Amino acid sequence: MLNSQSNIGIIGAGAMGSGIAQVAATAGHEVCLFDLNEKSLQNSKSKLAKIMSRLVEKGRVTIEESEAIQGRIKYVDGLSHFECCDLVIEAVVEKLQVKQELFSHLENIMKEDAVLASNTSSLSIASIGGKLKQPERLLGIHFFNPAPLMPLVEIVPSLVTDSSIVENVRDLIDSWKKITVIAKDTPGFIVNRVARPFYSEAIKMLEEGFADEATIDWAIKELGGFRMGPFELMDLIGHDVNYVVTETVWTEMYFDPRYKPALTQKRLVEANRLGRKSGQGFYNYNEESINAQPNKDEKLGNVILNRILYMLVNEAIDALFLQIASKEDIDIAMTKGVNYPKGLIAWGAEIGFDTILRGLNESFERYGDDRYRPSVLLKDIVNGKVTI
Numbered sequence: 001m002l003n004s005q006s007n008i009g010i011i012g013a014g015a016m017g018s019g020i021a022q023v024a025a026t027a028g029h030e031v032c033l034f035d036l037n038e039k040s041l042q043n044s045k046s047k048l049a050k051i052m053s054r055l056v057e058k059g060r061v062t063i064e065e066s067e068a069i070q071g072r073i074k075y076v077d078g079l080s081h082f083e084c085c086d087l088v089i090e091a092v093v094e095k096l097q098v099k100q101e102l103f104s105h106l107e108n109i110m111k112e113d114a115v116l117a118s119n120t121s122s123l124s125i126a127s128i129g130g131k132l133k134q135p136e137r138l139l140g141i142h143f144f145n146p147a148p149l150m151p152l153v154e155i156v157p158s159l160v161t162d163s164s165i166v167e168n169v170r171d172l173i174d175s176w177k178k179i180t181v182i183a184k185d186t187p188g189f190i191v192n193r194v195a196r197p198f199y200s201e202a203i204k205m206l207e208e209g210f211a212d213e214a215t216i217d218w219a220i221k222e223l224g225g226f227r228m229g230p231f232e233l234m235d236l237i238g239h240d241v242n243y244v245v246t247e248t249v250w251t252e253m254y255f256d257p258r259y260k261p262a263l264t265q266k267r268l269v270e271a272n273r274l275g276r277k278s279g280q281g282f283y284n285y286n287e288e289s290i291n292a293q294p295n296k297d298e299k300l301g302n303v304i305l306n307r308i309l310y311m312l313v314n315e316a317i318d319a320l321f322l323q324i325a326s327k328e329d330i331d332i333a334m335t336k337g338v339n340y341p342k343g344l345i346a347w348g349a350e351i352g353f354d355t356i357l358r359g360l361n362e363s364f365e366r367y368g369d370d371r372y373r374p375s376v377l378l379k380d381i382v383n384g385k386v387t388i
């Protein structure tokens, strides 16, 4: 049974593993952090020292607390140290075979009742546990980047995960001051599935010459209340990362056209225009370059916003239809995982599901493209067959 005294193991000291270790140590747990690469461990340790001294400067933690948090993380040089851990969360490279082999090792080292978890974004939890003797003790605990700042955690049981473990893990992660939702073991879980049209419909409008990046970003922020527009957000995430998420969801969904990636983004990746990190993506980040200014035509802006918003609501409703998560959890996931200004299902009700269905049907007719296919649940709501 996991509780506030449980020892936590983290494997992989990259961006995610380091952040999760910080969260667990801040919650008072003893943490073991391991990485195959010695340099990653050293970087993780010095990065945490910098983060903690900034938090002390800002008055968020005292010097004593900062020292205690850092003192609770042990940087270890092998998996044998995980023998005493009650929960292990892996955040190593996103490769199925690597994760499977890692858990097979851990299963032999760790206690019989220890819980095993993966922070994977795109692999199925069932496949990661497929080679285990006791797959019922494995589940997904999916944090968002940066883990110490993003409140959402998706808890993902596989088909065979023991249900008592799910509840226990949810209570534990809640006690780390995170907001947890339960998601079905399906591609993209909640957030990375439901958010796809935010990017793809924006790129579609750009490809059509309907509006440019700056205008679309302006409409989404100014008229929609989103913190970032799709193009600046993709540039921030990095096109390599964002493209792979879309491609994985699409492939895993047996090439459902609704998730089809955009050639425009693929070309950016091929040309190494990865966004902020490479100096150029949709925008140019070199100091001397001047990016285009938005066309602040409100009528055009509203058309842009609605095209994206209707598809997002449709995706959220379809996730509910397919029982990916509860209505409440779908709305929490999008506001707490990607900072949407409102939950999409609540937003849909506010706009009117009939308006959204009409908009989607018009696009479906105009383009003949299955990406605009309305969810059966959306149709049932509008036809009065179902209330949600």
Ligand code: NAI
Pocket (backbone or CB within 6 Å): 011, 012, 013, 014, 015, 016, 017, 034, 035, 036, 037, 040, 090, 091, 092, 093, 094, 098, 102, 119, 120, 121, 122, 142, 143, 144, 145
């Ligand atoms: P990263 O590349 O920053 O770090 C991965 C670390 O794992 C590296 O330090 C590497 O040396 C280490 N590693 C690789 N194989 C290992 C092994 N067999 N044993 C021990 N250490 C090993 O990667 P990042 O971004 O931290 O992602 C890690 C995991 O978290 C992936 O599964 C990813 O899909 C997932 N994730 C990533 C998010 C992101 O925004 N970066 C968000 C949520 C989940």
